[in-house]
Amino acid sequence: MNLQKQKCRIWMPVAMAIFSINIISAQDELLQIRPFGSNPGNLKLMFYDPGNITEKSPLVVVLHGCTQMAKSCAEQSGWNKLAKLHQFYVLYPEQIVLNNPENCFNWYRSADQSRDKGEPASIMQMITHLKKNKSIDTTRIYVIGLSAGGAMSSIMMAVFPEVFDKGGVMAGGPYKAAESVMKAGPSMMGMISKSPEEWGNLVRKENPNYKGPYPELVIFHGGIDPIVITNNSNQLIKQWVDIHQTDYEEDDHYVKFENNEDIEVTIYKNKQKQEVVRYYRINGIGHALPLDTGNCTTQGGKTGMFAINKGFHSTFWAAHFFGLIKQPYQITGETVVKPESSGLTYSVPFHEGSTYYWNMAAGMWITNGKQTHSITTDVDQQSGYIEVTETNANGCRLEPCKLWVEVKK
Numbered sequence: 001m002n003l004q005k006q007k008c009r010i011w012m013p014v015a016m017a018i019f020s021i022n023i024i025s026a027q028d029e030l031l032q033i034r035p036f037g038s039n040p041g042n043l044k045l046m047f048y049d050p051g052n053i054t055e056k057s058p059l060v061v062v063l064h065g066c067t068q069m070a071k072s073c074a075e076q077s078g079w080n081k082l083a084k085l086h087q088f089y090v091l092y093p094e095q096i097v098l099n100n101p102e103n104c105f106n107w108y109r110s111a112d113q114s115r116d117k118g119e120p121a122s123i124m125q126m127i128t129h130l131k132k133n134k135s136i137d138t139t140r141i142y143v144i145g146l147s148a149g150g151a152m153s154s155i156m157m158a159v160f161p162e163v164f165d166k167g168g169v170m171a172g173g174p175y176k177a178a179e180s181v182m183k184a185g186p187s188m189m190g191m192i193s194k195s196p197e198e199w200g201n202l203v204r205k206e207n208p209n210y211k212g213p214y215p216e217l218v219i220f221h222g223g224i225d226p227i228v229i230t231n232n233s234n235q236l237i238k239q240w241v242d243i244h245q246t247d248y249e250e251d252d253h254y255v256k257f258e259n260n261e262d263i264e265v266t267i268y269k270n271k272q273k274q275e276v277v278r279y280y281r282i283n284g285i286g287h288a289l290p291l292d293t294g295n296c297t298t299q300g301g302k303t304g305m306f307a308i309n310k311g312f313h314s315t316f317w318a319a320h321f322f323g324l325i326k327q328p329y330q331i332t333g334e335t336v337v338k339p340e341s342s343g344l345t346y347s348v349p350f351h352e353g354s355t356y357y358w359n360m361a362a363g364m365w366i367t368n369g370k371q372t373h374s375i376t377t378d379v380d381q382q383s384g385y386i387e388v389t390e391t392n393a394n395g396c397r398l399e400p401c402k403l404w405v406e407v408k409k
Contacts (some may be wrong), residue, residue, distance in 0.1 A: 030070050030092060037125030041118045044094035045126045046070035049134070050084040058088040058140035058324055059130060061123065061156070063149030066104035070094045073146070076289060076307045077315045078300025085297055086319070086326050089134060093123045107151035108184040113176060114206065115159040119152065124160060142322045144168030144218075146289060147228065151177070154236065157215045158203045164215040168318045171221050171287055173232035174239040176202045190231030199235060200242030214243045218321040219279045220290070220314045223264075227287040237277055241268050244276040251275075258389070259357070263312050278321060282310060290314045296396035320400070331386060331403040339381045339407050342367070346386055347374035348401060353393025361385050364405070383407045 030046045060083070064073035070092035074080050083090050095103045105112070105119055112118035131138055143164050145153035150172025157167040158175035178187040186192060203214075217240045221233045241248055250266045251273075257263040262284050268277040282290045285308055291301040292313035300316065303309050319325050333346035348356065350373040358366060358375055361384020368376035377386070389400045 036129035041122030046092040048090040056137040061143040063145030065147035104148040105152040108178040190229030196238040196242035199239030222285040223283040342378040
């Protein structure tokens with residue numbers, strides 16, 4: 001084996017095994033389903049049914065990192081807790097050592113980067129099987145992955161755009177950032193850069209006759225990740241804004257998300273001013289899954305060597321981006337207002353001992369009642385969301401509530 005091959009051999013277990021935490025039993029047992037199809041990628045289908053589904057419900061496909069398995073992925077990420085609270089199914093495709101010695105999804109192999117063969121075809125067969133046998137809302141299917149699973153998540157969205165409403169990539173990279181094991185290391189080191197159009201063309205080539213919308217994308221990445229350099233997320237953003245026919249210029253940027261100084265958010269919108277890419281950069285951490293552990297409904301997951309408590313539950317915010325989180329109540333107030341209106345009142349139910357954090361869109365501001373359940377506002381010319389997050393007497397943050405206010409003459 002030459003030196004270049006040796007380097008690639010070192011990179012794969014070290015880099016993609018970063019999420020390889022000791023396997024811990026999940027809160028609820030996962031069910032293995034077999035057979036589910038011809039399974040050309042030779043994967044396992046592991047499935048979580050929260051047991052409280054009463055109507056057609058969403059499905060989230062969660063892809064693990066190297067040396068990890070479905071159980072440890074479920075335990076660390078906290079997806080099952082959210083599934084039970086908000087009533088959706090979770091599919092955990094699971095790699096086997098026979099396919100890859102480090103249990104990585106083979107994101108860097110050209111044989112596993114198209115819709116009709118290899119691991120993507122197996123994952124799609126799992127989804128098809130579940131659609132036939134479970135009460136799944138086929139318009140609300142999502143995919144998200146960690147590290148190697150994040151890279152495979154990019155592949156699934158690129159080759160099956162008609163299947164996924166939205167998707168997420170955590171410490172991964174763009175579709176076809178590498179097409180062989182020899183190119184995997186340079187890719188992860190952030191050495192592969194292309195123009196937005198060049199990245200977009202790689203996706204379009206896989207779907208020459210597809211005219212429909214592509215999934216919206218949420219990205220999470222540690223700001224000092226030494227294994228998958230953050231340039232991978234920059235290149236992924238380029239690819240996805242181009243696919244959505246918009247530019248690489250950020251539309252909104254928040255340096256302190258939810259008052260957390262370590263969470264930076266950048267938003268990219270299309271020509272219709274709709275959000276298509278959201279990027280969470282978690283400052284101060286490397287190649288790790290950021291969590292907010294605890295018993296509150298907006299908290300979850302379990303820490304480990306590479307799963308860190310940052311007061312930011314990335315799984316919750318991914319589910320929020322997907323539209324899976326049910327609001328605890330509605331904001332009351334006018335939804336259509338005239339330009340330069342003043343003295344508008346918006347409120348939510350009052351709870352003794354609670355505080356309320358309101359976030360106003362540009363051109364809207366609070367004139368009275370800040371941090372209470374009822375605020376008075378003025379608006380200028382621009383429509384936008386009013387959002388409130390309640391922290392109750394027990395110190396638990398509730399799920400955020402949003403209301404769209406249209407400013408119209």
